[in-house]
Amino acid sequence: MSRYELTVEKDACDGIFACLTRDPRFVEGADGLATIDPDADPIYDCDGDVVDTAERVVATFDDDRIDEARQAAAACPTDAIAVREVNE
Template structure:
């Protein structure tokens, strides 16, 4: 299981995430949100095979407003926030 979290303070409505994962939607305030069970959320937990799509959406966000973590919260896997040593 994994969790997707959107930092609404960082989101600026660029919506690069929407083209990479159809669970991301534009909410009434013009910011990214998650569509789950006919509701909108900024944090949602999933148990499916679409984690790679979520990670691609996180990597596409130029503001690093999306994080994908293990459901237990221990391991962050958002490509947008990974640091690579030379």
């Protein structure tokens, strides 16, 4: 399993939501932009730490779903999503 961090830069997000179809942890936030909700996944019981500020959403996960996160980032036409592995 990998420990990785997902970041959504809110100033770059246009609310196109291509990420939602690649990874169900991405959802539409109250502000109309993409955010991350580990509980939104209907299939996997997912644990993650999510910090949502005015500038960005940062979520850290320790599971084997980094490829889904990378697919969501690649689908974002505004490059608002970044995925990076975290070494402890």
